[in-house]
Amino acid sequence: MLPCQHFSQYAAGVLRLRARRLPANLDEAHLAAWRSLLGAHAVAVGRIEHEIARAAGDLVPLAWYDILIALVEAPDHRLRQRDLSHSVVLTRSGISRLIDRLETAGLVRREPNPADRRGDLVVLTESGCAALRRTWPAYAQGIAKHFARHVRADEARVLVRALQRVRAASATS
Amino acid sequence: MLPCQHFSQYAAGVLRLRARRLPANLDEAHLAAWRSLLGAHAVAVGRIEHEIARAAGDLVPLAWYDILIALVEAPDHRLRQRDLSHSVVLTRSGISRLIDRLETAGLVRREPNPADRRGDLVVLTESGCAALRRTWPAYAQGIAKHFARHVRADEARVLVRALQRVRAASATS
DNA sequence: GAAGATTGACTTCTCAATCTTT
């Protein structure tokens, strides 16, 4: 006697299983899109990260890169940790520890905030800026090779439109 | 004197910066698609995971779910860890420890493999099967609410086509 | 009291080394 008999005998069972249990607000096409999103993200990010880690030249990992990019794009290259949390998906404490490491590596600096002394400002250093310049070419090549190369231009436009709605969606309802 | 002067003065600088440094095989549209993929993935997965963790009823986290789903879809509900690593993005040791936890929780069982004793088979238990059934409705609602709801049907089809190519791409060149 | 940040305890993953079986 098989365990989990409720799930039928596999093979044809897989699809029957899903079709039977799909709620009214989720169809096969959207479920397939969700699965392909998870798969593509995992594969592409994994490969790019791996290549960057193996490459010579003291490149920074993607998590560091995200912080540095947010700082470069900020006025005066400085931001509170609170604002950095919008660019990176981490909790408060996660950001705090990440900035610790970046500061130890000399890529950012904490600086008192005259306007609000509850939290220091995080400032990009020369060295952090250099790390960004060093890493970008490898990152760009990784995006091109493991992602962009497989996506047509018209598909890219659709991705942007749809996925930006997903990202921007408020958590309501 | 600003740090990182190479990156210009922000504001208009951001786009100029990118345009200047974009390699020949990566254009703005594809870069935007890449960024929207990262953003949408982070937001949607984060919210779904969070809701499942908060929900009552002893639901399993997504990482566990992936293992259980792979087992349900496998012949006889059993797989070597090697094969599980195709479904989950983890190293060998990562899988090993994950299976440890699932086994402790009683959702899977290790069973000697008569054909090749280098590695046991991982088998889904009744209890693991029940966990899957308990968790799926919440997961499906999360996908519907945080992802599918924001994606039109025609967009979903484009996503599947493009992202499956990304996932399936070999790491060559 | 609320907001921003940090710290301690804990969880989970990775890398490198190791063990067993093929």
Place this chain on the structure above:
DNA sequence: AAAGATTGAGAAGTCAATCTTC
């Protein structure tokens, strides 16, 4: 030796509690 799995040490994140400033 190669393949599958495991283990110790370390890296990096979370939660809950705490501290400082508003």
